[in-house]
Amino acid sequence: MHIPRESYDPQGDAGMAGVSRPLVFVVEDEEDIARLISHNLQAAGFEVQSFVNGTSVLSEAMREMPSLILLDVMLPGADGFDLCRQIRQTSILSATPIIFLTAKTAEADRVKGLELGGDDYITKPFSPRELVARVRSVLRGVRQPATVPEVLRVGDLTVDASSMTVQVDGKVILTTVREFRLLEYMASHLGRVLTRDQLLDAVWKETPFVTPRSIDVYVRRLL
Ligand code: CA
Numbered sequence: 001m002h003i004p005r006e007s008y009d010p011q012g013d014a015g016m017a018g019v020s021r022p023l024v025f026v027v028e029d030e031e032d033i034a035r036l037i038s039h040n041l042q043a044a045g046f047e048v049q050s051f052v053n054g055t056s057v058l059s060e061a062m063r064e065m066p067s068l069i070l071l072d073v074m075l076p077g078a079d080g081f082d083l084c085r086q087i088r089q090t091s092i093l094s095a096t097p098i099i100f101l102t103a104k105t106a107e108a109d110r111v112k113g114l115e116l117g118g119d120d121y122i123t124k125p126f127s128p129r130e131l132v133a134r135v136r137s138v139l140r141g142v143r144q145p146a147t148v149p150e151v152l153r154v155g156d157l158t159v160d161a162s163s164m165t166v167q168v169d170g171k172v173i174l175t176t177v178r179e180f181r182l183l184e185y186m187a188s189h190l191g192r193v194l195t196r197d198q199l200l201d202a203v204w205k206e207t208p209f210v211t212p213r214s215i216d217v218y219v220r221r222l223l
Pocket of ligand 1: 029030072073075
């Protein structure tokens with residue numbers, strides 16, 4: 001059991017006994033790192049379920065519906081990118097936020113992670129405080145801004161904030177959380193030229209890792 005995303009309150013429920021906490025899946029084969037992450041997330045008020053490989057993550061995620069998945073890229077016998085792709089192709093999990101965790105720092109890997117539907121990307125070594133801040137930031141991004149009307153219609157496109165769904169010509173299109181927010185922001189600012197900085201502010205607020213190049217990746221995917 002965990003509370004639905006809408007009622008997620010990172011300050012409010014931290015440390016309160018008897019209150020269910022947002023569940024985070026930690027998929028990491030290096031035990032020391034997994035323990036460090038779990039310890040810090042639990043201390044910050046999250047419930048943690050750890051996996052040392054990717055084999056049961058998908059089935060457990062469908063059962064437990066975690067609020068967020070921290071996903072190591074280099075896993076024994078599997079690849080975090082493949083797992084991310086499978087998660088994104090599973091309709092009930094398609095909008096579950098995913099943060100990649102990896103020692104790979106090359107720009108190509110970073111872009112690949114975002115293209116596959118990762119919401120953020122953390123490189124090792126990282127500080128536990130930074131990791132917790134990133135998790136909170138991505139979870140905050142899941143909540144809808146109050147200023148945008150619930151349903152936006154632009155031609156054949158319908159963006160529904162209450163159900164976080166996008167429809168084109170009546171057909172539901174699967175998007176990630178970031179894609180949804182980007183589309184929603186663009187649909188609510190029709191006819192305006194938006195700079196990368198404006199999109200960064202609106203969609204990637206408090207996510208220091210996103211570069212203008214990442215925005216290109218997202219916008220290209222939505223076209
Ligand atoms: Ca690893």
